[in-house]
Amino acid sequence: MKRYIEKLRRASWSYKQPLTHPPRVLGAPVSDLFLWRNSDAWKTFFELTDLSALFAGPDNPGRTVTLIFFDAAGRSFKEKIVEIQPVCRQTLSLSEIIGSAHGSVGTFSIFHAHTPKVLRALGSNLAERGYVSYRFRGARLRAYVHGNLDAIARLPDKSLQLLGGQSIMRREYNLQHALAPLSNYELFIVNPTPKRQRIVCQTLSINDKKIDAQVADLLPRGTHLFNVVPAQANQRVVISSHLIMARPLVFQIQDQRMDVFHG
Amino acid sequence: MSFYPILSAPGCAGQTTLYNFPPNNWENRRMKTKLVNLTWAQHGLWRSVILDELVYGEIRAYTHSDISAHVPENILPLLSLSSMPFPELSETLPASVQSTNTPNWRATLSLVSPFTSTSYQGELDPFPAPGSLLTFAPFIQFGSEIENYMLLLNLEKNPQTRISTVEIYNSAKTDLVLGSFEVISNSISSVRLDGLGLGPEDLPVVICKGMSGIPLFFSKTTNGAHLSLEHTHPPASYVIHGNRWEAQRILKNHWFTKLGQP
Secondary structure (H helix, E strand, C coil): CHHHHHHHHHHHHHCCCCCECCCCCCCCCEECCEEEECCCCEEEEEEECCHHHHHHCCCCCCCEEEEEEEECCCCEEEEEEEECCCCCCEEEEHHHHHCCCCCCEEEEEEEECCCCHHHHHCCCEEEECCEEEEEECCCCCCEEEECCCCCEEECCCCCEEECECEEEEEEEEECCCCECCCCEEEEEEECCCCCCEEEEEEEECCCCCEEEEEEEEECCCCEEEEEECCCCCCEEEEEEEEECCCCCEEEEEECCEEEEEEC | CCEEECCCECCEEEEEEEECCCCECCCCCCCCCEEEEEEEEECCEEEEEEEEEECCCCEEEEEHHHHCCCCCCCCCCEEEEECCCCCCEECCCCCCCCCCECCECCEEEEEECCCCEEEEEECECCCCCCCCEEEECCCCCCCCCEEEEEEEECCCCCCCCCEEEEEEEECCEEEEEEEEEEEECCCEEEEECCCCCCCCCCCEEEEECCCCCEEEEEEEECCCCCEEEEECCCHHHHEECCCHHHHHHHHHHHHHHHCCCC
16 A cells, blocks of 8 residues: 555656657657856867767768757857768867857757668667866866756757656755865756746755755756855755756866866 | 765775765655665675765765775775665675666765866666677867876676776777777776877777776876866667667677777
8 A cells, every 4th residue: 555655656746747758750869958158267168979970880971960059048049050070079169159149158959960760760869968078267178078868859840849848746856966165066957848947946054954045937948057155064955846857067166176067 | 776986096086975865855755864885896705884874864975095994905895875784795786776766866976186076976786797888988188298097887796806808999990999908897997098099080989898887087187186077878878769779789789890890
């Protein structure tokens, strides 16, 4: 009986609430909604690889990807087609592509034009969840972070379909990270759903007492920066929203150094 | 619950921070004190001791100095949280039940230099043996006084030590292996990536036909002032929906057949 009740309870959190919905069109390319940062202090890079050539070999040169950039409010402001070289590494300097007229943060997606036949036959979509790197204050080393979510698809008519699922009940994402004093944290949440999302970012003390709460409304494809400066060791962050998994991208900044990771 | 290794890497010390609270409010609601187990493989057996206890909500960081009284040097220390103690000696890895999925219950796995630190939120579950590995790794950074490493993290149920070979190729010149390196089961094996002849436009492909693992890519300035750490995706992550594992099998077959052939 106990087990049955627990199953029912879990079902209320999971029934018809997938993390990602499938694209409406089989074979449509899928991408994460990656975060770009562009300012005097921050530069963003992406490691581009011809994913389809990894499956099929470099038999069809001249393939392309389409980069689509969104501002923090989720508005598309730039589209760029890049020719990809098979089986090589192309490090794209996104800050140079974006320019300075669209704010200092936003999201972007990368759609591969070619999906190998073998993947279509498996009922699968090619997904770009690749690697972004950030350079902070001209440091010699960039810090890498991988893509995290299959967030958005580009359909054959070039329209975009957001794939993120939505929870019926508000749910909490407890960031399993002890905030370090003397560090400044910048937490970014992106909205991969087709609806506006209200996000609450709470900072809790070691005794789980609320220290601070920040609220943001995220438009689809948009992002928001929550700035958290812990005063004491072992403070933590809880993010509540209707997102299935409000996993933040976390920048930990201390003096001239930074680290980036998925929370 | 998964295992949480204390990492090690050239020029850096490992630190692993455990959390006795779940990553969400709906999958696991038990608010109980948990034991911190320390587990390691030695002389063909898994050995475990209770290292600590965390009350619900508690956070604590562990370094090699916290476990050096138990675990010999160069052996991978594995932390875990459980309600019951693990057997002191075991021929198979003690069961570690995954208690959340969205996301997995994680720890902060850090590498710390005298100046800074880098981390990722991670966990480690046993890989099937023998297993295999294929990954593409565009992480090498270039410039003077920059060092690049792959840290292959492996865990298997069997405590017996196995040795396998990692091979690194330029994915555009598949006939020539650029480096072969021995890797060991139930450990973290460090491979230096500099000096293999890979340039900024080369896409390194890393294979291991006899062992699986999590390939971590670690870069540092020689003085340790700046660090970067991230893992690559398994090949199944290149696709979504449909038969992803078949896609991974196809990709592995394609590259395992192709690499090293004239």
